[in-house]
Amino acid sequence: MSGPNLSHQPDLFVTRVLRHAAERPDRRAVVCDGVAMTYGVLVDRAGRVAQRLQDLGFVPGGARRVGLLAANGLDVAVVVVAGHLLGVAVVPVPTVITAEAQAGMLTDANVALLFFDPDHREAAHAAVGLMAAAEPVTLVPIGTEAGHPDTSALEGWSAAKPLASPAASDRAWTSDIIYSSGTTGVPKGIVQSYQVRAAACASLARLGVGADSHILQTVGLYSNFGIGALYLTLWCGGTLLIMRKFSGPAAVATLAEWPIDMAWVAPATLIRTIESPGFDAAVAGRSCTKLCAGAPLGVDHKRRVLATWPGRLLDLYGQTETGTLSILEARSATDDKLGSVGPLIPNVLVKILDDEGRVLPPDTEGEIAGHSATMMTGYHGRADADLAAAWHDDAGRPYIRTGDIGKLDADGFLWICDRKKDMIISGGYNVFPADIERTLQGHPAVLEVAVVGFPSTRWGESPVAFVTLRDGASADEEALREWANGRVAKIQRVARVRVLAGLPAGTMGKILKRELRTRFAEAIGTLP
DSSP: OOOOOOSSOOOOHHHHHHHHHHHOTTSEEEEETTEEEEHHHHHHHHHHHHHHHHHTTOOTTOSOEEEEEOOSOHHHHHHHHHHHHHTOOEEEOOSSSOHHHHHHHHHHTTEEEEEEOGGGHHHHHHHHHHOOOSSOOEEEEOSBOTTOTTOBHHHHHSOSSOOSSOOOOOTTSEEEEEEOTTOOSSOOEEEEEHHHHHHHHHHHGGGTOOTTOEEEEOSOTTSHHHHHHHHHHHHHTOEEEEOSSOOHHHHHHHHHHSOOOEEEEOHHHHHHHHTSTTHHHHHTTOOOEEEEOSSOOOHHHHHHHHHHSOSOEEEEEEETTTEEEEEEEGGGSOGGGTTSOOBBOTTOEEEEEOTTSOBOOTTOOEEEEEEOTTOOSEETTOHHHHHHHEEEOTTOOEEEEEEEEEEEOTTSBEEEEEESSOOEEETTEEEOHHHHHHHHTTSTTEEEEEEEEEEETTTEEEEEEEEEEOTTOOOOHHHHHHHHHTTSOGGGOOSEEEEOSOOOBOTTSOBOHHHHHHHTHHHHOSBO
């Protein structure tokens, strides 16, 4: 399912990073909570990690992978670059899900070594203990302990000397496998190749990123949006500023101290930043491009950002599977286009399909299918999922069906109207309603459950559960909410529970979640 070959192949990520380290070794590559690492140090540390991995039997292009279970930190960048130096795929695992879900991802990706930081020591041991692994999994601590910001556990584990030379990478090799967070059961790993990572960097660099750029990332590096900022910044030779844990005040402090010219934000982190004390003073007179993705950004929020934060606001639409498909330049958009996600970017094709896979005309709602040079290689080990997501046009070009409902207007602007898939995007993370529904169905009073995402000021979307009760049973809505939230992961917690006499259903008995969303839109409104 991989994308088309580019007529001009961009440099590989590792080639660019090595060049920057040779030409500007003292340039700051990554800064986390005020502690900086230069390109020279980054490449040296990554080379020694790569050598140690080679000593442990990891081979270029091999099927054994290394995992990451850690908050944002300098060592995360070291491990990512080490993977590229040796040609070993890296699997960043979400930190905000259950140990069972993490174990499923690690097992599925054939992770043979897991790097973890101090905050996730217990989680790492729990996840590895639950893995169905074919070989023992090595656990390696990274990061710094409290009170010792200059001493990384990774340093003591690494080889004494760096890898003599980087592997001669094949562009088709797997760079990383990204898993959606919040899922249980058999996970779907989205495979990204070295070619796709390079193509994505080359595409986004056109937005004005260069060797003197200072980019602020506000989400976790284990997400595709998070690690994408790391790839782009290091590919261009700029400086990436990250926080171990995001907070609005910390983001404002970074904006005040550093010459940030680009910020990668999800709607949740964007709103929490502009609402934090000192924001107006931190950004006054300083232009900054905001790249917003991961969840829908409402028109009112777009207007608020345009009024308070100088510089461009770019609303990106795409998926991990497709890469970026469209970009709205909000500051130059006319009022009637501000609710869209913009025109398609160069070399991207989008079709709007009906349920039978037929192409629909402009201004007609249907499923969005995208074709680009940054499409995933496929779902790891899931040929069935590849087949279900694939669609081909008359020329034989492969598209990926996104599961989102949208339309292309007569001017070529893409609009997102609804989500065919049930997935909720909360705080930039994917939350699968089925997980929450299974939990609530375990309550002795609950008969049926439907979980739907509603707009949230802080999170972009938050889950709301609609339930019916068994005959003769009774239950308080708030008590049900507390019961469920005590049994799900933090990002899966429901904001409201509504007890109904019945749930709307179609002719085949399927619950009509879109009808619930429409019926209760005014009553629930925008959640905090």
